[in-house]
Amino acid sequence: MSGHAAKPFRLAALMLVMMQTTLLLAAEQPEYPTDQQSGLIMAPGWQLVAGQCTGCHSARFITSQSGDRETWESMIRWMQKTQGLWQLPAEVETTILDYLADNYPPGKPSRRANLPVYLLPN
Ligand code: HEC
Incomplete structure (x- = not known):
């Protein structure tokens, strides 16, 4: 009996989630x-x-990724440390990070979830 009583509530919750989405x-x-x-x-x-x-x-590579500012910054650091990406002048890096964090934020549909930086190859 208990399982049935909960159903309408679950349906309402599901509808709320769908509306929010x-x-x-x-x-x-x-x-x-x-x-x-x-x-x-x-x-x-x-x-x-x-x-x-x-x-x-x-x-x-960029458009299929997403992340907050820290995630993007750590990707840049990883490329600088291991992939030969040059130092970016501070104001260039700020503009790039603003752009990436604003336009490719976490949760935007992407190819797959981010790999955390510690899982990237060194
Ligand atoms: C000097 C070369 C170089 C430059 C310039 C460069 N990258 Fe990369 N980047 C790489 C390499 C190498 C990889 C790894 C490629 C692979 O996995 O086959 C990579 C991978 C990536 C990835 C994929 C990470 C993942 O897990 O899927 C992203 C995102 C990325 N770069 C963003 C950027 C951004 C943003 C910039 C500009 C600030 C940039 N790259 C400039 C060399 C570079």
Whole structure:
């Protein structure tokens, strides 16, 4: 008997979650067009990212990732330590991190969840 009593409540909870998801998706409508060539969102700073971040690999590495500012910063540190990425001037790095954290935040649909930095190859 107990299992049946809980059902309507569970249904209501499920509907709430679905409504929230719809609202979240509506709020994430893209404000900026996407660059046809690189696939980058053309928000402020994108040209800097295109210039600094697509010399070694395609911008798809970026557009398929997501993370908060710290996650993006640790990816940059990892590339600097192990992949030959150069030092970025402070204000360039700030613009790039602002752009990445704003446009590719955690939870945006992406290819897969982030690998934590400690799982990346050294
Ligand atoms: C000097 C070369 C170089 C530059 C410049 C460079 N990267 Fe990378 N990046 C790499 C290499 C090498 C990899 C690893 C490729 C692989 O896994 O095969 C990588 C991987 C990545 C990944 C994938 C990490 C993952 O787990 O999927 C992201 C995201 C990334 N880079 C973002 C950036 C950003 C943002 C910039 C600009 C600040 C940048 N890269 C500039 C060399 C570079």
